Amino acid sequence: MTTFAPSAPARESVPDSLRRASLSRRRRLTDVVARSLIWLSLAVAVVPLGLVTYYVIAKGVHVMSWEFLTERIPRQAQTAGGGIGPAIIGTVVVTSVAALIAIPLGVLGAIYLNEYGRQSPLARTIRTMADVMTGVPSIMMGLFIFIAFVLLVGEKSGFAGSLALACLMLPVVIRTSEEMLRLVPDELRQASLALGARKWKTIVSVVLPAAISGITSGALLAIARAAGETAPILLVVGLVYRANWSLFGENTALPVQIYRNAQEPFETAVDRAWGAALTLVAIVLFTTLIGRFLANRFAIKER
Amino acid sequence: MTQTVNNNRNSLGRRGRGVVGDRTFLIVSLIAGVLVLAILALILLTTLREAWPAFRYSGTDFVTSPTWVPNDPDGDGPAKAQFGALAFIYGTVIVSIIALLFAVPISIGIALFLTELAPLRLRTPVVTVIDLLAAIPSVVFGLWGIIVVGPRLVPIYDWFHDVLGDVPVLGSVFGKPIASGRSFMTAGLIVAIMIVPIITSITREIFNTVPTEDKQAAFALGATRWEMIKGAVFPHSFGGMVGAVMLGMGRAMGETIAVALTMGAAVQIVPNVFASGNTLPAVIAQNWGDPGSELGRSALIACGVVLFGITILVNYGARIIVRRAEVRMKGAAV
Amino acid sequence: MNRNVLTRRSILVGVALATLAAAGCASKEPTTTPSGAANEFASLSGAVKASGASFPNAYYQKAIDEFLKVADNADVTYNSVGSGTGKKEFGQGLTDFAGSDSTVKDTDGVASGSFYYIPTVAAPITVSYNLSGVDSLKLSGTTVGSIFGRKITKWNDPAIVADNPGVTLPDKAITVVHRSDGSGTTNNFTKFLVAAGGPGWTLGSGDSVAWAADTQGGDKNTGVAQLVKQGDGAVGYVDFADATASGLKFASIKNKDGQFVAPSLDGATAALAGAEVKDDLTYNPINAAGAATYPITAPTYLLLKTTYTDAAKAKLVKGFVRWLLTDGQSFAASVNFAKLPADLQQKALSQLNKVQG
Numbered sequence: 001m002t003t004f005a006p007s008a009p010a011r012e013s014v015p016d017s018l019r020r021a022s023l024s025r026r027r028r029l030t031d032v033v034a035r036s037l038i039w040l041s042l043a044v045a046v047v048p049l050g051l052v053t054y055y056v057i058a059k060g061v062h063v064m065s066w067e068f069l070t071e072r073i074p075r076q077a078q079t080a081g082g083g084i085g086p087a088i089i090g091t092v093v094v095t096s097v098a099a100l101i102a103i104p105l106g107v108l109g110a111i112y113l114n115e116y117g118r119q120s121p122l123a124r125t126i127r128t129m130a131d132v133m134t135g136v137p138s139i140m141m142g143l144f145i146f147i148a149f150v151l152l153v154g155e156k157s158g159f160a161g162s163l164a165l166a167c168l169m170l171p172v173v174i175r176t177s178e179e180m181l182r183l184v185p186d187e188l189r190q191a192s193l194a195l196g197a198r199k200w201k202t203i204v205s206v207v208l209p210a211a212i213s214g215i216t217s218g219a220l221l222a223i224a225r226a227a228g229e230t231a232p233i234l235l236v237v238g239l240v241y242r243a244n245w246s247l248f249g250e251n252t253a254l255p256v257q258i259y260r261n262a263q264e265p266f267e268t269a270v271d272r273a274w275g276a277a278l279t280l281v282a283i284v285l286f287t288t289l290i291g292r293f294l295a296n297r298f299a300i301k302e303r
Numbered sequence: 304m305t306q307t308v309n310n311n312r313n314s315l316g317r318r319g320r321g322v323v324g325d326r327t328f329l330i331v332s333l334i335a336g337v338l339v340l341a342i343l344a345l346i347l348l349t350t351l352r353e354a355w356p357a358f359r360y361s362g363t364d365f366v367t368s369p370t371w372v373p374n375d376p377d378g379d380g381p382a383k384a385q386f387g388a389l390a391f392i393y394g395t396v397i398v399s400i401i402a403l404l405f406a407v408p409i410s411i412g413i414a415l416f417l418t419e420l421a422p423l424r425l426r427t428p429v430v431t432v433i434d435l436l437a438a439i440p441s442v443v444f445g446l447w448g449i450i451v452v453g454p455r456l457v458p459i460y461d462w463f464h465d466v467l468g469d470v471p472v473l474g475s476v477f478g479k480p481i482a483s484g485r486s487f488m489t490a491g492l493i494v495a496i497m498i499v500p501i502i503t504s505i506t507r508e509i510f511n512t513v514p515t516e517d518k519q520a521a522f523a524l525g526a527t528r529w530e531m532i533k534g535a536v537f538p539h540s541f542g543g544m545v546g547a548v549m550l551g552m553g554r555a556m557g558e559t560i561a562v563a564l565t566m567g568a569a570v571q572i573v574p575n576v577f578a579s580g581n582t583l584p585a586v587i588a589q590n591w592g593d594p595g596s597e598l599g600r601s602a603l604i605a606c607g608v609v610l611f612g613i614t615i616l617v618n619y620g621a622r623i624i625v626r627r628a629e630v631r632m633k634g635a636a637v
Numbered sequence: 638m639n640r641n642v643l644t645r646r647s648i649l650v651g652v653a654l655a656t657l658a659a660a661g662c663a664s665k666e667p668t669t670t671p672s673g674a675a676n677e678f679a680s681l682s683g684a685v686k687a688s689g690a691s692f693p694n695a696y697y698q699k700a701i702d703e704f705l706k707v708a709d710n711a712d713v714t715y716n717s718v719g720s721g722t723g724k725k726e727f728g729q730g731l732t733d734f735a736g737s738d739s740t741v742k743d744t745d746g747v748a749s750g751s752f753y754y755i756p757t758v759a760a761p762i763t764v765s766y767n768l769s770g771v772d773s774l775k776l777s778g779t780t781v782g783s784i785f786g787r788k789i790t791k792w793n794d795p796a797i798v799a800d801n802p803g804v805t806l807p808d809k810a811i812t813v814v815h816r817s818d819g820s821g822t823t824n825n826f827t828k829f830l831v832a833a834g835g836p837g838w839t840l841g842s843g844d845s846v847a848w849a850a851d852t853q854g855g856d857k858n859t860g861v862a863q864l865v866k867q868g869d870g871a872v873g874y875v876d877f878a879d880a881t882a883s884g885l886k887f888a889s890i891k892n893k894d895g896q897f898v899a900p901s902l903d904g905a906t907a908a909l910a911g912a913e914v915k916d917d918l919t920y921n922p923i924n925a926a927g928a929a930t931y932p933i934t935a936p937t938y939l940l941l942k943t944t945y946t947d948a949a950k951a952k953l954v955k956g957f958v959r960w961l962l963t964d965g966q967s968f969a970a971s972v973n974f975a976k977l978p979a980d981l982q983q984k985a986l987s988q989l990n991k992v993q994g
Contacts, residue, residue, distance in 0.1 A: 023527065045433070045496075109332065109336040128619075132343070167342055170338065228441070231588055234588055255440055277442075281439060288438040
């Protein structure tokens with residue numbers, strides 16, 4: 001056994017029983033196996049992402065062209081050519097209106113939760129239920145809006161789709177916005193109040209601007225998720241082959257076109273599905289990446 | 304003497320100019336917050352009301368009978384429409400179980416990787432990859448599953464069937480694969496990929512709450528990294544992991560479009576995971592265009608009610624478990 | 638700002654405006670010169686909506702495309718949502734006319750006496766199959782019934798071998814593909830199975846039936862076609878137009894007279910000629926008599942209101958359906974539908990004349 005001399009190199013002072021070599025073979029083996037399994041699970045998760053991306057790009061690129069993005073949807077699935085222009089327009093219209101509905105409401109709700117309600121029973125209930133609501137299957141929102149809106153109004157429409165998507169986005173926006181508001185230091189609020197501003201003015205002029213980048217990033221992520229939803233649109237928005245820029249009347253959207261074309265036996269239809277998938281994935285990934293970038297770049301760091 | 308912005312003393316009290324603004328803002332934001340509760344309640348009420356005719360028509364058969372024939376055939380078939388959703392409930396459960404069997408080990412592995420094993424440089428790329436996985440819409444997974452994955456998996460299923468076909472219990476589980484590959488197993492695999500991100504992120508948060516002292520203590524006692532994980536991380540995180548798994552299960556049960564595409568749409572209760580089946584949300588999506596009759600539409604909505612009930616229970620229970628675990632770890636400041 | 642920049646900017650603006658103008662012109666529908674007889678349709682205007690059966694969808698979409706070329710001020714939309722929803726939307730007044738493969742029942746939401754049936758086209762329902770190495774297949778009615786009733790589960794079953802002397806059939810499992818959504822196609826196919834399927838078929842008929850275990854469902858005719866195409870050993874019922882467009886192989890079915898007839902437009906027309914037509918113009922060509930009839934021929938109708946309150950809509954609907962029954966019939970063959978035999982066409986036109994509005 002060596003003496004503990006401060007200037008001696010660390011290795012010399014390590015007792016034999018603590019060396020790696022003294023580990024029983026079984027323990028060493030278990031450790032190696034466990035580590036390898038962990039690395040393997042990482043690979044297993046990355047592989048599908050790579051495969052999906054590869055196929056979407058490889059098969060979608062064939063059909064991709066300016067005509068594809070702007071032309072009408074062929075009425076007959078086996079017709080070659082045509083495009084998904086109306087679907088892109090539908091996705092843009094329906095999702096933006098949904099965002100216009102959900103984001104202000106979500107931010108307001110988050111303001112209530114963080115600034116007013118805090119830990120009150122009502123606020124805690126809302127918080128739990130918002131979490132629960134993020135787990136509600138999207139088809140339920142479609143059923144709800146169908147019963148509560150489409151049956152009342154009498155026709156399927158893009159607006160009904162926006163309502164359904166807004167219901168989906170609302171809990172996500174509330175929760176992420178609340179997290180962002182919570183990160184705003186209390187000192188800012190106290191300083192504003194000390195200067196004589198009312199509480200609402202404090203929130204609007206001081207707290208919100210401080211949290212705005214985080215809220216924006218959360219909103220973008222919610223938008224990305226809503227743009228990719230199929231089930232609610234399938235139920236309440238109907239189907240068109242020509243572009244419909246208005247909220248009234250039936251419309252279509254990229255995910256629905258992918259869903260329909262995926263089940264066709266015609267090569268041209270399946271190609272169209274891949275092209276639409278490429279477009280949708282591009283939109284969604286782009287929005288997600290911007291959201292993440294904003295979150296990382298401008299976020300208020302945890303204390 | 305300090306000067307305040309507004310010299311009017313009243314404006315700092317309860318009767319000042321800005322009170323109306325304060326109160327209005329409070330009310331507006333309160334309404335926005337309560338909207339969440341209102342929507343959830345409305346979903347339950349409206350769907351229950353529309354589904355009631357079907358529930359009344361079928362009685363308890365709705366959840367106990369596997370026969371689903373929505374129309375009243377004008378031939379000499381079954382005398383009247385039958386709505387038994389047991390096959391769909393079965394399908395929902397089986398697909399979720401298969402998805403969890405694959406997703407949970409992978410998610411735990413990735414979460415461990417991110418908290419214990421990863422070199423700092425690798426952490427951000429891996430997190431980005433998981434986020435990207437979460438961002439891909441389910442319909443794209445469905446398209447990939449139905450065109451690329453399903454047909455390619457059939458030879459693998461065939462191999463399993465050939466090898467295990469004669470074994471007593473396993474033989475009926477790994478039965479004859481359906482020719483197109485659209486089956487419980489394919490749907491389960493695709494859903495597994497889709498629920499990995501959510502299980503991973505919650506599990507990672509839970510693992511992050513393990514006190515560093517416990518981990519260091521384990522190392523000090525001579526544990527290998529795996530032994531440290533087994534001894535310090537897992538016991539602490541068990542409750543949270545259960546919650547994360549339940550959240551993943553809730554998500555798996557609600558997955559509609561990817562399952563509707565990759566499961567094969569057959570109404571049957573069979574042990575063979577390579578055969579086709581159907582789930583509650585998928586049957587709604589497939590038949591919504593033409594439910595056959597008012598009663599048929601009501602029956603589809605009734606499937607939605609059953610699904611809603613199951614997923615709310617699972618999600619609510621999961622959130623409570625996760626929150627309780629987090630509180631225990633971090634203290635009450637959650 | 639110096640003159641060069643100003644000139645450059647005005648040129649850019651000019652180019653942009655010109656491009657917009659060109660794009661605007663280019664996006665208009667190219668109009669073909671209407672023939673003399675078609676000019677009566679050119680005066681039609683407005684928009685009408687229809688929905689219903691997916692079986693005749695390919696024909697209706699083609700017909701609308703062609704019709705809009707001669708009536709370029711009008712717009713007709715047909716949404717293939719299935720006969721059931723089509724009838725319901727028609728009964729609720731959401732659509733101006735509906736397409737249906739099946740007759741209207743009390744539960745469909747359409748008041749009896751408020752509509753007319755107009756037969757439009759007909760088409761065979763094929764029994765499409767995917768079996769490598771077997772390029773022609775004959776099936777008798779009882780064999781089809783036993784296959785779809787899952788009493789026969791392998792391709793080299795004695796019953797199938799008996800129908801196909803001289804053909805070697807592989808020892809492969811049969812995958813039965815049916816519709817996952819309720820459908821008039823299923824209704825007509827199962828009616829054939831009830832009529833000619835023998836003891837192997839016990840599930841009755843209807844828009845959906847309780848299919849046996851180990852079968853697969855596809856969404857709409859095209860979904861079934863896709864499943865048949867993807868699986869070696871698969872067999873399913875697909876309408877002729879979609880099956881031909883998908884490149885599937887069809888089985889020849891034994892008709893009532895004992896002949897094995899392949900699905901074809903002539904076989905369908907023969908079935909229509911041999912069918913009995915009721916007063917309200919519904920008819921049943923399933924398992925009709927005649928040497929050349931294809932026994933699984935499905936009828937399809939348009940449902941029109943007896944009276945339209947909106948005069949402009951009435952004019953457009955009647956104009957479109959008249960075109961469909963006259964000039965439109967010539968397009969049927971190009972999308973693999975059988976046009977009506979002459980006397981049924983006349984009866985349909987006189988029924989159309991009864992529509993008020």
